[in-house]
Amino acid sequence: MTELKMYFPGKLVMGKGALERLTEDITAWNPERVLVVTIFPLLPLLKGLIDSLEARGVVVSVDTGIVQEPTFADFRELMSRAAPFNPDVVIGAGGGSVLDIAKLVAAQVGNPQPLEAYVGNGLLQGRYRKLVCLPATAGTGSEASPNAILVDDTDNQKKGIISPYLVPDVVYIDPLLTLSVPPAVTAATGLDAFTHCLEAYTNIYAHPFIDMYALQGMKLIAENLVRAVRDGNDVDARAQLILGSLLGGFCLGPVNTAAVHALSYPLGSAFHLAHGLSNALLLPHVMEFNLVAAPRRYADVALALGCSRAATDEATARAGVGKVRALIRDCGIPSRLAEVGVSSASVPDLATGAMEVKRLLKNNPRPVAWQDAVDIFNAAL
Amino acid sequence: MTELKMYFPGKLVMGKGALERLTEDITAWNPERVLVVTIFPLLPLLKGLIDSLEARGVVVSVDTGIVQEPTFADFRELMSRAAPFNPDVVIGAGGGSVLDIAKLVAAQVGNPQPLEAYVGNGLLQGRYRKLVCLPATAGTGSEASPNAILVDDTDNQKKGIISPYLVPDVVYIDPLLTLSVPPAVTAATGLDAFTHCLEAYTNIYAHPFIDMYALQGMKLIAENLVRAVRDGNDVDARAQLILGSLLGGFCLGPVNTAAVHALSYPLGSAFHLAHGLSNALLLPHVMEFNLVAAPRRYADVALALGCSRAATDEATARAGVGKVRALIRDCGIPSRLAEVGVSSASVPDLATGAMEVKRLLKNNPRPVAWQDAVDIFNAAL
Numbered sequence: 014m015t016e017l018k019m020y021f022p023g024k025l026v027m028g029k030g031a032l033e034r035l036t037e038d039i040t041a042w043n044p045e046r047v048l049v050v051t052i053f054p055l056l057p058l059l060k061g062l063i064d065s066l067e068a069r070g071v072v073v074s075v076d077t078g079i080v081q082e083p084t085f086a087d088f089r090e091l092m093s094r095a096a097p098f099n100p101d102v103v104i105g106a107g108g109g110s111v112l113d114i115a116k117l118v119a120a121q122v123g124n125p126q127p128l129e130a131y132v133g134n135g136l137l138q139g140r141y142r143k144l145v146c147l148p149a150t151a152g153t154g155s156e157a158s159p160n161a162i163l164v165d166d167t168d169n170q171k172k173g174i175i176s177p178y179l180v181p182d183v184v185y186i187d188p189l190l191t192l193s194v195p196p197a198v199t200a201a202t203g204l205d206a207f208t209h210c211l212e213a214y215t216n217i218y219a220h221p222f223i224d225m226y227a228l229q230g231m232k233l234i235a236e237n238l239v240r241a242v243r244d245g246n247d248v249d250a251r252a253q254l255i256l257g258s259l260l261g262g263f264c265l266g267p268v269n270t271a272a273v274h275a276l277s278y279p280l281g282s283a284f285h286l287a288h289g290l291s292n293a294l295l296l297p298h299v300m301e302f303n304l305v306a307a308p309r310r311y312a313d314v315a316l317a318l319g320c321s322r323a324a325t326d327e328a329t330a331r332a333g334v335g336k337v338r339a340l341i342r343d344c345g346i347p348s349r350l351a352e353v354g355v356s357s358a359s360v361p362d363l364a365t366g367a368m369e370v371k372r373l374l375k376n377n378p379r380p381v382a383w384q385d386a387v388d389i390f391n392a393a394l
Numbered sequence: 395m396t397e398l399k400m401y402f403p404g405k406l407v408m409g410k411g412a413l414e415r416l417t418e419d420i421t422a423w424n425p426e427r428v429l430v431v432t433i434f435p436l437l438p439l440l441k442g443l444i445d446s447l448e449a450r451g452v453v454v455s456v457d458t459g460i461v462q463e464p465t466f467a468d469f470r471e472l473m474s475r476a477a478p479f480n481p482d483v484v485i486g487a488g489g490g491s492v493l494d495i496a497k498l499v500a501a502q503v504g505n506p507q508p509l510e511a512y513v514g515n516g517l518l519q520g521r522y523r524k525l526v527c528l529p530a531t532a533g534t535g536s537e538a539s540p541n542a543i544l545v546d547d548t549d550n551q552k553k554g555i556i557s558p559y560l561v562p563d564v565v566y567i568d569p570l571l572t573l574s575v576p577p578a579v580t581a582a583t584g585l586d587a588f589t590h591c592l593e594a595y596t597n598i599y600a601h602p603f604i605d606m607y608a609l610q611g612m613k614l615i616a617e618n619l620v621r622a623v624r625d626g627n628d629v630d631a632r633a634q635l636i637l638g639s640l641l642g643g644f645c646l647g648p649v650n651t652a653a654v655h656a657l658s659y660p661l662g663s664a665f666h667l668a669h670g671l672s673n674a675l676l677l678p679h680v681m682e683f684n685l686v687a688a689p690r691r692y693a694d695v696a697l698a699l700g701c702s703r704a705a706t707d708e709a710t711a712r713a714g715v716g717k718v719r720a721l722i723r724d725c726g727i728p729s730r731l732a733e734v735g736v737s738s739a740s741v742p743d744l745a746t747g748a749m750e751v752k753r754l755l756k757n758n759p760r761p762v763a764w765q766d767a768v769d770i771f772n773a774a775l
Contacts, residue, residue: 016409024401
């Protein structure tokens with residue numbers, strides 16, 4: 014058993030309507046100013062929280078400026094508003110983009126380090142404001158991870174900031190926040206969460222403590238994703254799905270992702286694809302590439318997806334890939350790169366970009382050379 | 395899905411020899427004084443930690459006064475030494491008794507509330523000192539739970555103190571601390587941890603998030619307990635076992651235990667039996683009593699223990715009880731109350747005592763009346 018180091022949110026509350034209880038946790042900190050980073054469509058669902066904070070004399074500022082995967086420039090712009098407001102508490106309510114930037118704002122307020130000084134792993138020296146995360150998509154798992162991702166405007170690459178200080182103090186998982194997520198976003202974000210679990214379970218650095226989160230996460234997502242895509246108001250499916258996504262988030266800190274995410278990054282940057290969609294487009298192809306290197310682990314994945322055990326682990330594993338293909342198909346989202354405008358001419362550059370994401374490629378159960386990446390992109394075209 | 399509220403230790407480190415890394419975490423808090431609550435036999439294993447803290451100018455005080463399940467009086471006596479020392483950090487290194495009292499010391503130093511004011515659930519108003527827990531038995535799970543138990547000297551009853559403030563800041567799970575635990579203690583504490591998982595999984599308030607910990611915990615303990623009992627130096631078995639025990643601890647906060655623990659409390663108090671042993675003596679009998687009320691859940695337990703699925707859930711569940719009996723037998727500890735000096739004459743009083751433990755009995759999947767408790771004790775005689 015390899016050594017495991019893991020950071021948890023101090024308090025986790027999960028349940029339909031649980032958000033009603035959050036005011037009490039926040040007022041226990043006696044804050045004067047609370048910054049809510051969110052998106053415009055969530056404001057009606059956050060009104061009760063904001064009103065009850067204001068009724069207790071807390072000054073609340075709401076920022077809805079982040080509407081896509083944030084860049085360094087977006088972060089600086091948001092900080093130009095957040096720094097003078099000087100919140101005691103930062104609440105992020107939204108998908109991965111919103112949670113990631115809320116985490117970074119909480120870490121930056123009152124912190125003399127500039128952003129450049131802490132891009133990377135373990136460079137952030139502290140966080141001086143309370144941080145609350147409220148996921149509103151079942152995908153990112155950012156609420157449970159020490160990671161945040163920003164696009165570097167200078168090279169258009171996604172850069173990771175990884176630090177224990179980016180794990181929130183308090184997390185509320187309320188499926189009611191996810192009911193209005195449209196079917197295509199539900200599908201893409203759900204498959205992203207699934208990929209977090211799968212890449213942790215089949216990871217070179219897999220660990221029995223994390224395996225538990227990964228297997229349960231895959232099971233919950235596989236069982237509930239299509240239900241939630243077809244009927245967004247299915248609260249039970251939404252609840253199981255957002256739990257699966259949280260479990261994927263727990264996988265991200267200590268074990269993290271691998272080749273799907275590494276290959277997905279340049280794809281997302283070059284073609285402005287949503288992170289979940291670019292993962293979903295690559296997922297079955299990376300699984301096929303990887304499974305020969307870890308047939309036992311991929312067989313376990315297949316069993317968690319409800320496949321029966323076949324004659325060999327490899328055969329079981331291949332059935333699992335079939336199940337993932339069916340899941341993507343049943344979600345009704347694009348399943349080929351060509352459908353989203355990726356041409357074969359771009360593949361060499363995409364492969365070159367993927368080779369840069371060494372921090373994730375090193376986790377992959379099978380080494381990925383440039384030619385392998387080319388082959389995977391071509392298979393996915 | 396019912397609402398779940400859970401408190402986590404902020405940082406969890408797990409691995410053979412991981413303890414070597416703890417000094418860094420503690421010195422990051424810049425403490426002047428550190429109190430180590432432990433037992434004498436662990437001192438050689440803690441020497442490296444203590445020496446490295448002292449080498450950094452930290453004043454370390456070591457207290458080895460707690461050698462059995464602590465009473466209110468024991469706590470007061472320990473506080474009479476701890477309060478004047480006024481530690482910035484309290485480290486508990488030991489089994490459940492040591493961890494529980496270390497948690498309470500950390501919560502009491504600098505806290506104007508007297509003990510009487512916070513015995514019960516949710517009454518502690520804060521903790522003003524850092525708390526580190528290092529489990530040295532694979533059993534209690536106290537390192538991951540918001541619970542501490544003290545024996546009330548006035549009525550000889552075990553009283554629970556339950557508070558989010560009793561969850562440690564930092565937990566190190568190092569199997570090397572458990573190698574010297576004797577076989578009988580390994581067995582009893584391991585069966586206690588198993589019972590935490592089982593009673594959470596079959597609980598009225600069971601939750602899918604906790605089910606995951608419970609099932610994985612039962613599996614790890616069932617697979618490794620006899621190995622660790624037979625060869626205490628089997629580091630891999632010890633590592634899997636202490637992970638199972640941690641998972642049992644995660645079950646304790648949000649879901650908690652049920653009738654096994656409720657019936658075990660008066661047994662432990664009246665006959666001075668170790669907590670793990672008194673649970674083990676009752677476990678199969680409570681399982682048999684309960685399984686008719688929750689055959690599906692008890693069948694899942696059996697499957698986690700490696701049983702095959704039988705014709706009905708109830709039959710599968712009964713095979714699980716057989717597996718638990720075999721586990722207890724293979725551990726070589728007493729399996730009948732009569733073997734540890736309990737006579738049938740004491741059963742009515744034991745049953746009356748158990749009926750008092752309403753906070754746990756309410757969790758049980760089948761209501762337990764006084765006569766039921768009498769029958770269970772008699773079956774276990």
